[in-house]
Amino acid sequence: xxxxxxxxxxxxxxxxxxxxxxxxxxxxxxxxxxxxxxxxxxxxxxxxxxxxxxxxxxxxxxxxxxxxxxxxxxxxxxxxxxxxxxxxxxxxxxxxxxxxxxxxxxxxx
Amino acid sequence: xxxxxxxxxxxxxxxxxxxxxxxxxxxxxxxxxxxxxxxxxxxxxxxxxxxxxxxxxxxxxxxxxxxxxxxxxxxxxxxxxxxxxxxxxxxxxxxxxxxxxxxxxxxxxxxxxxxx
Numbered sequence: 001x002x003x004x005x006x007x008x009x010x011x012x013x014x015x016x017x018x019x020x021x022x023x024x025x026x027x028x029x030x031x032x033x034x035x036x037x038x039x040x041x042x043x044x045x046x047x048x049x050x051x052x053x054x055x056x057x058x059x060x061x062x063x064x065x066x067x068x069x070x071x072x073x074x075x076x077x078x079x080x081x082x083x084x085x086x087x088x089x090x091x092x093x094x095x096x097x098x099x100x101x102x103x104x105x106x107x108x109x
Numbered sequence: 110x111x112x113x114x115x116x117x118x119x120x121x122x123x124x125x126x127x128x129x130x131x132x133x134x135x136x137x138x139x140x141x142x143x144x145x146x147x148x149x150x151x152x153x154x155x156x157x158x159x160x161x162x163x164x165x166x167x168x169x170x171x172x173x174x175x176x177x178x179x180x181x182x183x184x185x186x187x188x189x190x191x192x193x194x195x196x197x198x199x200x201x202x203x204x205x206x207x208x209x210x211x212x213x214x215x216x217x218x219x220x221x222x223x224x225x
Contacts, residue, residue, distance in 0.1 A: 041221075042219065043113075043217055095140075096157050096164075099151050
């Protein structure tokens with residue numbers, strides 16, 4: 001039921017900016033774009049959410065173009081502790097979250 | 110920061126036995142969920158719960174599964190007769206609400222269920 005497409009894995013060196021892009025080819029008008037992070041043996045953790053343009057919080061930035069067919073999660077200056085699986089999801093108020101396979105980010109020293 | 114608390118963190122049970130997984134959602138949240146993740150696989154939706162009844166359930170959530178909110182704080186998942194393939198991490202989650210605004214879910218740390 002996952003409706004999004006994202007790379008299976010990415011590697012990055014410590015201190016680099018990491019951008020993970022997700023495709024939302026069939027996103028509905030009422031859907032918000034939400035990103036979650038999951039460390040091994042832990043539950044997913046909400047990172048950021050947006051509808052259009054750019055959203056920034058203390059953890060990440062989220063860029064959504066005008067057509068909303070994609071989204072890019074940007075993690076500034078990653079550290080080893082950012083190694084995790086990152087999921088992009090489409091969420092409408094009353095709908096439940098359905099996770100895809102996510103992007104496994106490995107940060108290399 | 111408020112947390113969703115799950116107990117136990119690890120449960121080992123014999124095939125055919127009943128297990129109850131417990132969760133304490135965040136106190137002002139209104140929507141509750143159970144998800145599971147088999148080792149190395151995706152996080153899978155099981156069931157959502159609102160206003161003391163099931164809102165939606167997946168194909169995984171068959172007659173062997175049930176959920177309950179026995180009091181104002183606990184939210185439980187019961188598996189009546191466990192099978193080997195029920196071995197997984199089970200995550201409880203809660204959210205403030207739905208509707209016009211979209212709320213993030215807060216997940217617990219999970220219960221690792223091992224069926225032997």
